[in-house]
Amino acid sequence: MRTLKILVCSTLFWFLYSNFSLAAEDSLSKAITQSAQPLHFNNGNFSGPAFDTLVEQGKQAQFFLIGEEHGIAENPMLAAQLFAALKGSGYQHLVIEVSPQIAKMMEQHLAKDGLEGLRQLFAKPGGEPAFFGMQQEAKMLADIKALLPDNNDVLLGVDYEVASDRPLLQWLQEQEVLDSAKAPLTQLTHASQQSWDRYYQEKNPQYIFSFAGDPALVKDVIESWPSASNDVDWTLHELQKTLEINRYWVQGQGWQSNQARVELLRENFLKHWQQIKDQAGQAKLMAKLGASHLMRGLSSNATFDLGTLLPELAEINGGKAVSVMVLPGAKSNVAVLDPVNWAFQPAPAKDGYTKGLQALYAQSKDGMMLFDMKKLRPMMKGKLKTESLELYRAVFGFDYVLIMTGSTASAEFEHQ
Structure with a gap:
């Protein structure tokens, strides 16, 4: 009899649990539908309810954060148009995924010759940093600088430098170098060029200097x-940090590499913030980086990144940040x-x-769609929390998710 009672209770529990889970999933599906807003894209211009929402949210915010899947052609076009719409409310800066000095070099060339200036910079050996060797990304920088x-x-660069060590070393050579630092700097420059020469000869990425270089060579220059x-x-x-970060990876x-x-x-x-903020701690900026860097809370790389900071x-300064994760359409390629x-x-x-965002993709088949994650947060519990980790992370890590249905891969930025 006791065994029968246990069996009945167990069966009843799983019946109720299954029905509860189905009801929760059905409620989530309805909430996703109700939270969806279309984004229209015609002749290179964005409009519609989703665009209006992003502009309004950006005006109310101090930081506008775009966390992306890299290589979507339409996303930098959207970012440039949003920045233009937000400039009047005080936006003055764009945070990007390159090193600070390379960002400064790009801005100087853009200020002088626009997109052609960027083309000239990238024509130099090692002049092309990651991501901005894509046509639409380069044009976004030119449009925003204009x-x-x-x-x-x-342009505020905040990252390490994957490929542009040679222009950085050339820039260092052009400064007033102390006599004591000349030999170590020459040795570092020579090591970089040797590594790149081997990369070109063997077509082997392991010889890209940022992955093959010895951090001690930079340390010697710093100490001298x-x-x-x-x-x-x-x-x-x-x-130095670039070489240390990539040495962990190798x-x-x-x-450890991600954390560093x-x-x-x-x-x-x-460092940038100390330079650009006013006495009240105010400055408006847009940040456009990979989604893991702008995810609030524990990121997909198990770190606490800029998306948390x-x-x-912003809240410490009495403001707020608004964040949107931008993803390619179903079956769309990226660069x-x-x-x-x-x-x-x-x-x-x-x-x-x-991965794991089928519930959103299912309701964005007919066009670009913006989903309000804030409306979904009360439902992310129980089975939805434990069995939909990626969706859970998206719902709490971003305020909005934009699926760019029909998106295309960015093109190569042509330069000599």
């Missing part, structure tokens, strides 16, 4: 140049870097952000 021609710090200017010191620090210590990179991103942003910083030939090629999305 909106603020008199601002000398529109004690009175360096702030810009020189920052650039040398970037080079050694198979992926989390996050620490650098946060450190670089706060920036909303808290992915081929490190062997250093060129962007169309390929399926590779960063895993679309």
